[in-house]
Amino acid sequence: GAVVSQHPSRVICKSGTSVKIECRSLDFQATTMFWYRQFPKQSLMLMATSNEGSKATYEQGVEKDKFLINHASLTLSTLTVTSAHPEDSSFYICSVAWTATNEKLFFGSGTQLSVL
Amino acid sequence: AQRVTQPEKLLSVFKGAPVELKCNYSYSGSPELFWYVQYSRQRLQLLLRHISRESIKGFTADLNKGETSFHLKKPFAQEEDSAMYYCAPLYNQGGKLIFGQGTELSVKP
Numbered sequence: 125g126a127v128v129s130q131h132p133s134r135v136i137c138k139s140g141t142s143v144k145i146e147c148r149s150l151d152f153q154a155t156t157m158f159w160y161r162q163f164p165k166q167s168l169m170l171m172a173t174s175n176e177g178s179k180a181t182y183e184q185g186v187e188k189d190k191f192l193i194n195h196a197s198l199t200l201s202t203l204t205v206t207s208a209h210p211e212d213s214s215f216y217i218c219s220v221a222w223t224a225t226n227e228k229l230f231f232g233s234g235t236q237l238s239v240l
Numbered sequence: 241a242q243r244v245t246q247p248e249k250l251l252s253v254f255k256g257a258p259v260e261l262k263c264n265y266s267y268s269g270s271p272e273l274f275w276y277v278q279y280s281r282q283r284l285q286l287l288l289r290h291i292s293r294e295s296i297k298g299f300t301a302d303l304n305k306g307e308t309s310f311h312l313k314k315p316f317a318q319e320e321d322s323a324m325y326y327c328a329p330l331y332n333q334g335g336k337l338i339f340g341q342g343t344e345l346s347v348k349p
Protein backbone atom coordinates (compact mmCIF):
# COMPACT_ATOMS: atom_id res chain seq x y z
CA GLY A 125 0.00 0.00 0.00
CA ALA A 126 0.94 3.62 -0.37
CA VAL A 127 3.26 5.01 2.26
CA VAL A 128 2.78 8.61 1.24
CA SER A 129 -0.47 10.31 0.38
CA GLN A 130 -0.42 13.53 -1.60
CA HIS A 131 -3.51 15.61 -2.18
CA PRO A 132 -4.90 16.94 -4.43
CA SER A 133 -3.71 15.09 -7.48
CA ARG A 134 -4.73 17.89 -9.79
CA VAL A 135 -5.70 21.49 -9.26
CA ILE A 136 -6.61 24.28 -11.60
CA CYS A 137 -6.70 27.80 -10.25
CA LYS A 138 -6.85 31.39 -11.37
CA SER A 139 -3.82 33.59 -11.40
CA GLY A 140 -3.34 35.36 -8.09
CA THR A 141 -4.92 32.71 -5.91
CA SER A 142 -3.13 30.47 -3.43
CA VAL A 143 -3.05 26.71 -3.58
CA LYS A 144 -2.27 24.31 -0.76
CA ILE A 145 -0.86 20.84 -1.38
CA GLU A 146 -0.77 18.25 1.39
CA CYS A 147 1.69 15.44 1.89
CA ARG A 148 0.93 12.80 4.49
CA SER A 149 3.12 10.04 5.78
CA LEU A 150 0.78 7.11 6.36
CA ASP A 151 2.87 4.40 7.93
CA PHE A 152 5.46 6.16 10.00
CA GLN A 153 6.40 9.43 11.56
CA ALA A 154 8.56 11.54 9.33
CA THR A 155 10.70 14.31 10.67
CA THR A 156 11.89 15.14 7.18
CA MET A 157 9.95 15.52 3.98
CA PHE A 158 11.10 16.86 0.64
CA TRP A 159 9.28 18.90 -1.96
CA TYR A 160 10.19 18.60 -5.62
CA ARG A 161 9.06 20.25 -8.79
CA GLN A 162 9.04 18.51 -12.13
CA PHE A 163 8.52 20.02 -15.55
CA PRO A 164 7.38 17.81 -18.43
CA LYS A 165 10.08 15.44 -19.61
CA GLN A 166 12.51 16.87 -17.09
CA SER A 167 14.03 15.76 -13.85
CA LEU A 168 12.87 16.41 -10.33
CA MET A 169 14.21 19.63 -8.92
CA LEU A 170 14.46 19.75 -5.16
CA MET A 171 12.69 22.84 -3.88
CA ALA A 172 12.97 22.51 -0.13
CA THR A 173 13.47 20.23 2.81
CA SER A 174 10.63 20.29 5.26
CA ASN A 175 11.61 19.74 8.87
CA GLU A 176 9.03 18.95 11.52
CA GLY A 177 8.80 21.69 14.11
CA SER A 178 11.24 24.04 12.44
CA LYS A 179 11.62 26.19 9.36
CA ALA A 180 12.01 24.58 6.00
CA THR A 181 15.33 24.71 4.19
CA TYR A 182 14.98 26.08 0.70
CA GLU A 183 17.21 25.38 -2.25
CA GLN A 184 18.96 28.20 -4.00
CA GLY A 185 16.65 30.12 -6.28
CA VAL A 186 13.43 28.99 -4.60
CA GLU A 187 11.41 31.83 -3.15
CA LYS A 188 10.40 30.93 0.37
CA ASP A 189 7.70 33.59 0.45
CA LYS A 190 6.25 32.16 -2.71
CA PHE A 191 6.33 28.54 -1.66
CA LEU A 192 5.30 28.33 1.96
CA ILE A 193 6.04 25.07 3.70
CA ASN A 194 4.52 24.01 6.98
CA HIS A 195 5.48 20.80 8.75
CA ALA A 196 3.48 21.05 11.92
CA SER A 197 3.20 17.36 12.67
CA LEU A 198 5.21 14.22 12.10
CA THR A 199 2.80 13.01 9.46
CA LEU A 200 1.87 16.12 7.54
CA SER A 201 3.71 18.69 5.48
CA THR A 202 1.97 21.28 3.35
CA LEU A 203 3.20 23.35 0.44
CA THR A 204 1.28 26.52 -0.31
CA VAL A 205 1.89 28.24 -3.62
CA THR A 206 0.99 31.82 -2.88
CA SER A 207 -0.34 34.24 -5.48
CA ALA A 208 0.07 31.65 -8.17
CA HIS A 209 1.02 32.67 -11.69
CA PRO A 210 1.02 30.66 -14.92
CA GLU A 211 4.76 30.08 -14.63
CA ASP A 212 4.09 28.19 -11.38
CA SER A 213 2.21 25.57 -13.35
CA SER A 214 4.08 22.36 -12.80
CA PHE A 215 4.04 18.92 -11.24
CA TYR A 216 4.83 19.03 -7.53
CA ILE A 217 5.95 15.92 -5.71
CA CYS A 218 6.63 15.28 -2.07
CA SER A 219 8.71 12.53 -0.58
CA VAL A 220 9.24 11.14 2.85
CA ALA A 221 12.53 9.86 4.17
CA TRP A 222 12.40 6.33 5.50
CA THR A 223 15.51 6.59 7.60
CA ALA A 224 17.21 9.27 9.59
CA THR A 225 19.92 9.42 6.95
CA ASN A 226 17.30 10.01 4.25
CA GLU A 227 18.46 7.03 2.27
CA LYS A 228 15.23 5.58 1.12
CA LEU A 229 12.57 7.90 -0.09
CA PHE A 230 8.92 7.18 -0.60
CA PHE A 231 7.20 9.47 -3.04
CA GLY A 232 3.75 10.91 -3.23
CA SER A 233 1.78 10.53 -6.41
CA GLY A 234 2.27 14.19 -7.25
CA THR A 235 0.06 17.22 -7.82
CA GLN A 236 -0.42 18.75 -11.23
CA LEU A 237 -0.94 22.47 -10.78
CA SER A 238 -2.33 24.49 -13.66
CA VAL A 239 -2.60 28.23 -13.20
CA LEU A 240 -4.81 30.01 -15.70
CA ALA B 241 29.42 21.18 -7.09
CA GLN B 242 27.15 18.21 -6.72
CA ARG B 243 26.07 17.06 -10.13
CA VAL B 244 24.72 13.97 -11.81
CA THR B 245 24.55 13.39 -15.54
CA GLN B 246 22.45 10.98 -17.51
CA PRO B 247 23.57 11.63 -21.08
CA GLU B 248 20.71 9.82 -22.83
CA LYS B 249 17.24 11.33 -22.75
CA LEU B 250 15.78 8.40 -24.63
CA LEU B 251 17.01 4.87 -25.05
CA SER B 252 15.09 2.59 -27.35
CA VAL B 253 15.81 -1.14 -27.56
CA PHE B 254 14.06 -4.27 -28.69
CA LYS B 255 12.76 -6.87 -26.29
CA GLY B 256 15.48 -9.30 -25.29
CA ALA B 257 18.30 -6.91 -26.07
CA PRO B 258 20.78 -5.80 -23.41
CA VAL B 259 20.33 -2.33 -22.02
CA GLU B 260 22.65 0.06 -20.24
CA LEU B 261 21.53 3.38 -18.85
CA LYS B 262 24.47 5.64 -18.15
CA CYS B 263 24.99 7.76 -15.09
CA ASN B 264 27.98 9.85 -14.08
CA TYR B 265 28.19 11.81 -10.87
CA SER B 266 30.48 14.47 -9.57
CA TYR B 267 32.75 13.46 -6.78
CA SER B 268 31.98 15.18 -3.51
CA GLY B 269 32.84 12.98 -0.65
CA SER B 270 31.50 9.48 -1.03
CA PRO B 271 27.90 9.67 -2.12
CA GLU B 272 25.60 6.72 -1.94
CA LEU B 273 23.95 5.99 -5.23
CA PHE B 274 20.44 5.00 -6.13
CA TRP B 275 18.37 4.33 -9.18
CA TYR B 276 14.72 5.34 -9.09
CA VAL B 277 12.12 4.32 -11.66
CA GLN B 278 8.84 5.88 -12.70
CA TYR B 279 6.47 3.70 -14.69
CA SER B 280 3.73 5.32 -16.71
CA ARG B 281 1.08 6.90 -14.49
CA GLN B 282 2.79 5.68 -11.34
CA ARG B 283 4.76 7.36 -8.64
CA LEU B 284 8.50 7.36 -8.45
CA GLN B 285 9.91 4.33 -6.62
CA LEU B 286 13.25 3.01 -5.58
CA LEU B 287 14.73 0.48 -8.00
CA LEU B 288 18.03 -0.28 -6.36
CA ARG B 289 20.81 1.12 -4.24
CA HIS B 290 24.45 0.33 -4.72
CA ILE B 291 25.16 -0.35 -1.08
CA SER B 292 22.84 -3.34 -0.99
CA ARG B 293 24.26 -4.87 -4.16
CA GLU B 294 20.95 -6.50 -4.89
CA SER B 295 19.41 -7.12 -8.27
CA ILE B 296 15.87 -5.91 -8.76
CA LYS B 297 13.83 -7.02 -11.77
CA GLY B 298 17.05 -8.20 -13.35
CA PHE B 299 18.72 -4.81 -13.13
CA THR B 300 22.15 -4.32 -11.63
CA ALA B 301 24.36 -1.30 -11.24
CA ASP B 302 28.06 -1.20 -10.61
CA LEU B 303 29.71 1.68 -8.90
CA ASN B 304 32.94 2.70 -10.59
CA LYS B 305 34.63 5.22 -8.37
CA GLY B 306 37.46 5.76 -10.81
CA GLU B 307 35.09 6.83 -13.55
CA THR B 308 32.50 8.20 -11.08
CA SER B 309 29.86 6.19 -12.86
CA PHE B 310 26.90 4.12 -11.75
CA HIS B 311 25.48 2.66 -14.94
CA LEU B 312 22.30 0.59 -14.79
CA LYS B 313 22.30 -2.64 -16.74
CA LYS B 314 20.01 -5.46 -17.69
CA PRO B 315 21.03 -8.31 -19.97
CA PHE B 316 17.60 -8.91 -21.52
CA ALA B 317 15.14 -6.05 -21.61
CA GLN B 318 11.42 -6.68 -21.26
CA GLU B 319 8.54 -4.53 -22.50
CA GLU B 320 7.44 -3.87 -18.92
CA ASP B 321 10.80 -2.23 -18.28
CA SER B 322 9.68 0.75 -20.33
CA ALA B 323 9.78 3.68 -17.90
CA MET B 324 11.70 6.74 -16.83
CA TYR B 325 14.86 5.97 -14.91
CA TYR B 326 16.58 8.42 -12.64
CA CYS B 327 20.05 8.13 -11.20
CA ALA B 328 20.27 9.79 -7.81
CA PRO B 329 23.34 10.24 -5.64
CA LEU B 330 22.81 10.95 -1.99
CA TYR B 331 25.41 13.34 -0.71
CA ASN B 332 26.27 13.45 2.92
CA GLN B 333 25.65 17.14 3.26
CA GLY B 334 22.03 17.51 4.27
CA GLY B 335 21.10 14.04 3.14
CA LYS B 336 19.57 15.28 -0.10
CA LEU B 337 19.01 13.20 -3.16
CA ILE B 338 20.06 14.91 -6.35
CA PHE B 339 18.25 13.53 -9.37
CA GLY B 340 19.70 13.17 -12.82
CA GLN B 341 17.83 14.37 -15.87
CA GLY B 342 16.33 10.95 -16.36
CA THR B 343 16.46 8.49 -19.21
CA GLU B 344 13.33 7.24 -20.86
CA LEU B 345 13.69 3.57 -21.69
CA SER B 346 11.46 2.26 -24.42
CA VAL B 347 11.46 -1.48 -25.01
CA LYS B 348 9.83 -2.44 -28.26
CA PRO B 349 8.31 -5.85 -28.97
